[in-house]
Amino acid sequence: MHWPLGSLLTLAWRNLWRNYRRTLIMLLAIALGVWAMIVMSALMRGMTDQMVRNGLATLPGEAQIHHPEFLLDPSVVNHMPMPAGRLLEQLNSAPITAWAARLRVPAVLASEYASRGVTLLGVDPAQEDALGSLPETLLEGRMLAGADDRGILLGAGLAARLETGLGKRIVLMTQDTANNVADRGVRIVGIYRARLQGDEERFAYVGRGALQELLGLEQRVTEIAVSASDYTAVDAWLPALQAAASPELEVLGWTELHTFLGSMLAVQEGFVLVFMVVVFLVLSFGLINTLVMAVFERTRELGLMQALGMRPALILLQVLLESLLLLALGLLAGNSLALATLLPLRDGVDISAVAEGMEMMEMGTTLYPLLALDDMLMSTAVVLTLGLLASLLPAWRASRLDPVRALARH
Amino acid sequence: MNITWRLAWRNLWRHWRRTWLTVGAMVFCNMLLIFLISVQLGSYQMMIDNSLGAFTGHLQLQHEGFDEEQRIRQSMPAVAERARQVQELLGAEAVAARGIAYALASSEERSFGIQVTGVEPEREPRVSTLPGLLREGRYLSGADGEIVVGALLARNLRVAPGDEITILGSGRDGSFAAAIATVVGIVDSGIPDLDRALAQVSLPWFQTVFSMGDHGHSVVVRLPNLEQVPLAVTTLQALRAEHPELVVLDWDQLQPGLRQAIRSDMASAWVMYGVLILLVAFSVLNTQLMSVLERTREFGVMLALGVSPGRLARLVGLETALLAALGLGLGVLLGALLALYLQQAGFTFPGMEEMNARFNLPERIYPPVTLASLLWGPLTVFLGALLAAVYPALRLFGLQPVAAMRAT
Numbered sequence: 001m002h003w004p005l006g007s008l009l010t011l012a013w014r015n016l017w018r019n020y021r022r023t024l025i026m027l028l029a030i031a032l033g034v035w036a037m038i039v040m041s042a043l044m045r046g047m048t049d050q051m052v053r054n055g056l057a058t059l060p061g062e063a064q065i066h067h068p069e070f071l072l073d074p075s076v077v078n079h080m081p082m083p084a085g086r087l088l089e090q091l092n093s094a095p096i097t098a099w100a101a102r103l104r105v106p107a108v109l110a111s112e113y114a115s116r117g118v119t120l121l122g123v124d125p126a127q128e129d130a131l132g133s134l135p136e137t138l139l140e141g142r143m144l145a146g147a148d149d150r151g152i153l154l155g156a157g158l159a160a161r162l163e164t165g166l167g168k169r170i171v172l173m174t175q176d177t178a179n180n181v182a183d184r185g186v187r188i189v190g191i192y193r194a195r196l197q198g199d200e201e202r203f204a205y206v207g208r209g210a211l212q213e214l215l216g217l218e219q220r221v222t223e224i225a226v227s228a229s230d231y232t233a234v235d236a237w238l239p240a241l242q243a244a245a246s247p248e249l250e251v252l253g254w255t256e257l258h259t260f261l262g263s264m265l266a267v268q269e270g271f272v273l274v275f276m277v278v279v280f281l282v283l284s285f286g287l288i289n290t291l292v293m294a295v296f297e298r299t300r301e302l303g304l305m306q307a308l309g310m311r312p313a314l315i316l317l318q319v320l321l322e323s324l325l326l327l328a329l330g331l332l333a334g335n336s337l338a339l340a341t342l343l344p345l346r347d348g349v350d351i352s353a354v355a356e357g358m359e360m361m362e363m364g365t366t367l368y369p370l371l372a373l374d375d376m377l378m379s380t381a382v383v384l385t386l387g388l389l390a391s392l393l394p395a396w397r398a399s400r401l402d403p404v405r406a407l408a409r410h
Numbered sequence: 411m412n413i414t415w416r417l418a419w420r421n422l423w424r425h426w427r428r429t430w431l432t433v434g435a436m437v438f439c440n441m442l443l444i445f446l447i448s449v450q451l452g453s454y455q456m457m458i459d460n461s462l463g464a465f466t467g468h469l470q471l472q473h474e475g476f477d478e479e480q481r482i483r484q485s486m487p488a489v490a491e492r493a494r495q496v497q498e499l500l501g502a503e504a505v506a507a508r509g510i511a512y513a514l515a516s517s518e519e520r521s522f523g524i525q526v527t528g529v530e531p532e533r534e535p536r537v538s539t540l541p542g543l544l545r546e547g548r549y550l551s552g553a554d555g556e557i558v559v560g561a562l563l564a565r566n567l568r569v570a571p572g573d574e575i576t577i578l579g580s581g582r583d584g585s586f587a588a589a590i591a592t593v594v595g596i597v598d599s600g601i602p603d604l605d606r607a608l609a610q611v612s613l614p615w616f617q618t619v620f621s622m623g624d625h626g627h628s629v630v631v632r633l634p635n636l637e638q639v640p641l642a643v644t645t646l647q648a649l650r651a652e653h654p655e656l657v658v659l660d661w662d663q664l665q666p667g668l669r670q671a672i673r674s675d676m677a678s679a680w681v682m683y684g685v686l687i688l689l690v691a692f693s694v695l696n697t698q699l700m701s702v703l704e705r706t707r708e709f710g711v712m713l714a715l716g717v718s719p720g721r722l723a724r725l726v727g728l729e730t731a732l733l734a735a736l737g738l739g740l741g742v743l744l745g746a747l748l749a750l751y752l753q754q755a756g757f758t759f760p761g762m763e764e765m766n767a768r769f770n771l772p773e774r775i776y777p778p779v780t781l782a783s784l785l786w787g788p789l790t791v792f793l794g795a796l797l798a799a800v801y802p803a804l805r806l807f808g809l810q811p812v813a814a815m816r817a818t
Contacts, residue, residue, distance in 0.1 A: 029692035036685040117523015175521035285435030286693040
């Protein structure tokens, strides 16, 4: 069987421009639809990406190692040894880029005026630096100098609530492994500002060694945070880490540690596709309409072609080609338009007007749209697949015309 | 029936496939909008009700600066009397006094820093839903030495009803505050932040333990609905004449994140709706432009017979209006059925449970059917469709009868 693709393509192209106004309006509609698909998904993806990043910066890390009881019972009683042997080897090998062993314990900080419950983090500043989990902005004073620093680093919000300030002494109360209250006076060496105000009031940092000493826990920690700098690729290295850790330890990825972020990411993936399909469905009415009318106007012509011996299959193909050309042009225009919109927004969109609402979703004050090639490909796939599917009906009708009746039409 | 109406109606059905496809686009878009808007408005309403109902209330009377700094000394004297006064001024039933302090809570095995709230046990259930969300035990009876804690706090402290908790903190005068309380009930609100922090004792005992005298930190008011808040705030300003150190805070000031979260969600939702509506408008534009172009000869004849271009434009406008009205009517009808069904059956999607817990929402949303949720979207689609007819109608004014009659 001979398939004169070249001439069919020419025919389809010329037919497309016979009614240029209709084609242009349809092109505009497709371009707008595709633009919306890509821009909206880039904004949504940017938002989720930032939520996940911020969430993981606070968590911190993309995976954590704990005593198996610790997550349900975040008490110092559930401590574990510092990493050693195979686990240490695994932690220091690629693709893992940073890890930090820390003591995370509930504590009460009391000034002479007020007291607040906080989560106290006993850290080794060098390890945390590599992980990027220390507060970014230091307002006053200095960061912790080392794991044995005997000072405390407080958030500005917490310092205000405690009515205290840099250089003052406050009382740190926490529980040791025998459930006795361990307390000690500590000097405030630095005041930090966190991206999210809630974190500022929740976390206080002290030297790991100093805290271990207070609690009588030499070389013991409650949490090891691990990062490989890419939250999407955790599955690649997590199993090896789990195998290297002793069976008494629990090694979990972030989707299990922070279920909200995990489900958020999954919902967003699904939502992008649903949004694209919905936009296309609204668009498809116009597309079918255009094709139905284009076929209707050419009833006689199509009848003549058939009478002259053109096979129905070729007529079907010709209408489909026409639709394909229209969709492809629309996709091209829509994608270029989306790129033109998103490139100037690369440096972020200021959303500080709704900052506190965004904080409920663990967002900062700037939204960075994230253009993913996947989204562009997905929108193209959705538009082409569903578009051709929608064109099948008018194309099939065109190919099933009765030549005699079609020719008799005016 | 007027001749223009009849003409318009008949013209509409010359290409019945095209008309139905255009109407179909509108109906589909309308149903979609009704669905999205009712879920959206429904979840905002629930977000506000649940967030405020849980603890914050619609408005609070506090000492100036307490909301920001939460210092124990920023208290108001005779808080219970003040609450009764507010109750009288507003004629509202749901008013309660509270005291708030931070302390270290220790059970036999564990210690955690917590926020202790002193409440009036017989009034608190009227302003807050938490007392009604007991999982175990009972609510406070008013006796000294009783404490109700959140489910996560109970788990962290490893306590059950009957167990004792030691509370250590500092009193209003800076003195050492210590007490032993027996857990009588455990509250499970499903909101992790609340369940982790909640600890309530009776207000008189709270005042004793923290050396507060008759002081407290807030008077909480819950009103039947949000619309009454501004008036109530104005009414309570009268109190400031006598007590200039007091401030009246409404829910937006108490929980600023809430309105902003709604606003940002609303903005992104409207961008999406705008795109859908524009796409439908394009569909209508296409249909009407084609229907005008293919009738060029016919319009030429009508012009030659003395019909004014204005009247022709009105005809095209009327056709569009009929088309759009069909889409509006059918869309609202089908959309209302869908919305009514959702109101009964509820709506959920995989992953929604975790996300909703974040915003104090239940795992299934039952969006209420309101006039706003039914008409907002479809009316905008209707207007968009009418606007789309402007260009095709304007073209008629440039038509030359002779040339038009010869057009192919």
